[in-house]
Amino acid sequence: MRRPSWVPIVVVTGVHLVALIAGAATAAAWSQVPLMPALALVLLALPRDDRGPAWPWAxxxxxxxxxGDSLPRVVPEDAEFLSxxxxxxxxxxxxxxxxxxxxxxRAPMAWTLLLVVVTVALLAVTVPEAGAFAPAVLVYGMLLLAVAWLAADHGWVGGLGGALFVLSDGLIALGAFRPDLVDWPQxxxxxxxxxxxxxxxxVAVILLTRSPERTPLPERPDRPLRGSGTIR
Structure with missing residues (x-):
């Protein structure tokens, strides 16, 4: 996992969260900009032979x-949300x-159903209040559901990542269209x-997932079972 490559994202995230806690609006706004470049360093630190087919897409x-983090800071106010x-x-x-x-x-069926229920509930609450943005909110909700579902196909790491992504984007949507439901500090x-x-x-899913075309899992060799032949 090359742990040193995670240091920049940990440091930048710490600065950003402290700025939010302190109520330093300007510092919080601009410390958000380097978050994803710092996380990208984790992928860029991988040797070319280890990157696999998902690397460029990630x-x-x-x-x-x-x-999405940066553009709203430089466009006119009425274009911030769409950007x-x-x-x-x-x-x-x-x-x-x-x-x-x-x-x-394959993600557990119960988890998939929960994702569907949560997404439908969020859309039911936000789309009627979105006005002209309603089509964009609906399409985005479907994409969010697809990401969380596919991430959960890669085990608990992806499943947790998908759940946190739904939570984060759900709070943003509620804050934009139903602020009365999320009107609390921090x-x-x-x-x-x-x-x-x-x-x-x-990103951890990308690092941990093997490419079947490039690095197939080795077969477990036959080994003797004490007193009774062999097993696989």
Missing amino acids: LGALAASWV MVGGFAVAQVLWIVAFTRVERG RDLLVMATYVAAQALF
Whole structure:
């Protein structure tokens, strides 16, 4: 996992969260910008032979997330929301591709049903209040569900990452369209903590998942069972 490559994202995340806790709005806003580049260093630190088929798609997803983090700070106020959603929608598509480029298991049915219920509930609460943004919110909700479901196909690391991503984006949607439901202190702190944790877990999935085309799992050799032949 090359632990030193995780140091930049840990440091930048710490600075950002402390700024949020301290109420330093300017520091919090601009310390959000380097979050995804710092996380991208984890992928860039991998030797070329270890990167696998999902690597470029995951890197692209982090780049698109960086656009979603950064673009709203330089566009007119009335374009901030769409620029954020647009960047993250592209990131969702790229994560979907990344998670289908490596060997997958199958998410538990109960987990899949829970994701569907939570997503439908979020859409039911936010879409009617979204006005002209309703189509964008609906499409984004479907992409979010797909990402969380495919991530959960890669074990508990992906499942937890998907759950945190749904929580983070759900809080953002509620804050935008139903602020009365999430009107409590430090909501932004929870949004950003779960957002970074989700992206980091997605990167961990890419690092931990073998490519069946490139590095097949070795067969376990026959070994003697004491007193009774062999087993596999």
